Amino acid sequence: MESPTPEEQRLAELGREAVARAVADTYAPLGLRERLEADRVRLGPTRRRRALLAPAGAVALLVVVVALGLVAGAGRDGTIGGGRAGGPTVLALVQAGARPAIAAAPREDPSRPGFLKAAVDDVAFPYYASRSQWRSAGTRTDRVSGAPARTVYYDRPGGDRVAYTIVAGTRLPGLDGARVVRDHGVDYRVARAGGRVVVAWEVKGHTCVLSAPASVGADALLPLAWWQA
Amino acid sequence: VSDEGRPLDPQALGDHVDRLYRAAWALTGRREDAEDLVQDTFAKVLSRPRFLRNDDDLGYLLRVLRNTHISRHRTAQRRPQTTAMPEDREPLDPSGARRPEEAVEAGEVFELIAALPDAFRDALVAVDVVGLSYAEAARALGTKEATITSRLYRARARVAHGMDPTRGGVP
Numbered sequence: 448m449e450s451p452t453p454e455e456q457r458l459a460e461l462g463r464e465a466v467a468r469a470v471a472d473t474y475a476p477l478g479l480r481e482r483l484e485a486d487r488v489r490l491g492p493t494r495r496r497r498a499l500l501a502p503a504g505a506v507a508l509l510v511v512v513v514a515l516g517l518v519a520g521a522g523r524d525g526t527i528g529g530g531r532a533g534g535p536t537v538l539a540l541v542q543a544g545a546r547p548a549i550a551a552a553p554r555e556d557p558s559r560p561g562f563l564k565a566a567v568d569d570v571a572f573p574y575y576a577s578r579s580q581w582r583s584a585g586t587r588t589d590r591v592s593g594a595p596a597r598t599v600y601y602d603r604p605g606g607d608r609v610a611y612t613i614v615a616g617t618r619l620p621g622l623d624g625a626r627v628v629r630d631h632g633v634d635y636r637v638a639r640a641g642g643r644v645v646v647a648w649e650v651k652g653h654t655c656v657l658s659a660p661a662s663v664g665a666d667a668l669l670p671l672a673w674w675q676a
Numbered sequence: 677v678s679d680e681g682r683p684l685d686p687q688a689l690g691d692h693v694d695r696l697y698r699a700a701w702a703l704t705g706r707r708e709d710a711e712d713l714v715q716d717t718f719a720k721v722l723s724r725p726r727f728l729r730n731d732d733d734l735g736y737l738l739r740v741l742r743n744t745h746i747s748r749h750r751t752a753q754r755r756p757q758t759t760a761m762p763e764d765r766e767p768l769d770p771s772g773a774r775r776p777e778e779a780v781e782a783g784e785v786f787e788l789i790a791a792l793p794d795a796f797r798d799a800l801v802a803v804d805v806v807g808l809s810y811a812e813a814a815r816a817l818g819t820k821e822a823t824i825t826s827r828l829y830r831a832r833a834r835v836a837h838g839m840d841p842t843r844g845g846v847p
Contacts, residue, residue, distance in 0.1 A: 455833060462832030465839055466804045469785035475697035479711045483693060483718050487686055490722040538690065642691060 548585025
C-alpha cells in the first residue's frame with residue numbers, strides 16, 4: 448500500500464473513532480442473553496447425545512421426555528420459588544443491573560435507620576453511605592422473565608458503580624461454578640457472569656444479586672453483601 | 677493437552693456475547709438479524725464438543741459466526757425476499773444505551789460496516805469491533821497481518837466517508 452496522505456490518515460482515524468463509539472454503546476440485549484442461556488442448558492451433554500439418535504428414535508424419546516417432565520413438574524408443585532422453568536435466572540438479574548438507572552436515587556428511610564426507602568416486599572436495600580463511600584445513585588424496576596426485579600445503583604468516588612438487585616424467589620439458576628463464601632450462616636455465591644463480577648445470596652425468600660464491572664472486584668462486593676445495618 | 681486440542685468451555689461462551697453481538701450486527705447491518713445470527717452461532721458451537729488447536733476462544737467464535745453468516749446469507753438468497761413492516765421494529769436500543777442518538781449512530785455505523793466489501797468488513801469487524809489483535813485477526817481470517825493492516829485502514833476510511841460523503845480522501 449502506498450503511503451497514505453494526511454487527509455487519508457485523518458479519514459481513517461475518524462472512521463476508527465466512529466466504530467469505537469458504536470462498539471462502546473452496544474451491548475447484547477437481555478432477551479438474547481436469556482435465549483442463549485436457555486440454549487446452553489438445553490444443548491448440554493445429555494441433549495447432545497440425544498441429537499445423535501435417529502429421527503424416529505428421537506421422536507419416541509421426546510414423548511418419553513415430555514411425559515417424564517410432566518411427572519417431574521407435578522412433583523415440584525409446592526416448591527416455593529425454586530428455579531422454576533421460565534423464571535428469572537441470576538444471569539438475567541445481572542443483565543438487568545447492567546442497564547442504566549431510570550429513576551432518582553432512593554433516600555435513607557428515617558423509620559428504618561440503615562436502610563433506604565426502597566424494598567421488594569420486606570427486603571429493603573441497605574443505606575451504605577452511613578459507613579462507606581457508596582452512595583445510592585438511582586434505581587430501576589424490570590420484569591425479568593415475568594418477575595418484578597428492583598435494582599438500586601450505588602456509586603463511589605472514582606466512578607465505580609455497583610448494582611444491587613432483589614427479586615422474589617430463591618435457588619435461581621445461572622451461577623454455575625460459583626465460589627461459595629459463608630458468613631453468619633448465609634451462603635454467598637461469587638462468580639463472573641455476563642462480563643461482570645457477581646455475588647448472589649438468599650434472604651427471606653428473595654434472591655439478592657450484587658454485580659459490578661470486573662474492575663471493581665469481588666473483594667469490594669462481598670463487604671456490601673455482608674453489610675449489617 | 678490432547679492431540680485434538682483444548683476443549684472449548686461452553687460455560688465461557690457467555691463472556692463473549694457482547695462482542696459477538698456487535699460483530700453480528702456489523703456483519704448483517706440489522707440488529708434483529710444480529711440476534712438470530714448469534715443464537716445460530718451458539719447453537720452450532722454447542723451442538724457437539726469443540727476442540728481448539730491454535731485459536732483463542734474469541735477468534736474461533738468469530739470464525740464460526742462469519743461462516744454461519746455466509747451460510748445464512750446464501751440460504752436467504754434462495755428464498756423469496758420479505759421486508760419487515762414498521763410495526764415489527766423494536767425500539768432502537770433495548771440494551772440500555774445511554775442516549776437515543778448514540779443508539780442511532782451505532783446502528784448507522786454497523787450498517788455502513790455491513791455494506792463494505794467483504795474483505796474490508798471482515799478485517800474491521802475482527803480488529804475494531806471484536807477487539808482481536810492483528811495477529812489473531814490474521815489467524816482467524818486466514819490471511820497475513822500486513823493484509824489485515826491494509827484492509828483495516830481502508831475500511832475505517834470508508835466508514836468515515838459513509839457517515840459524511842462530502843469528505844474526500846477515501847483511499
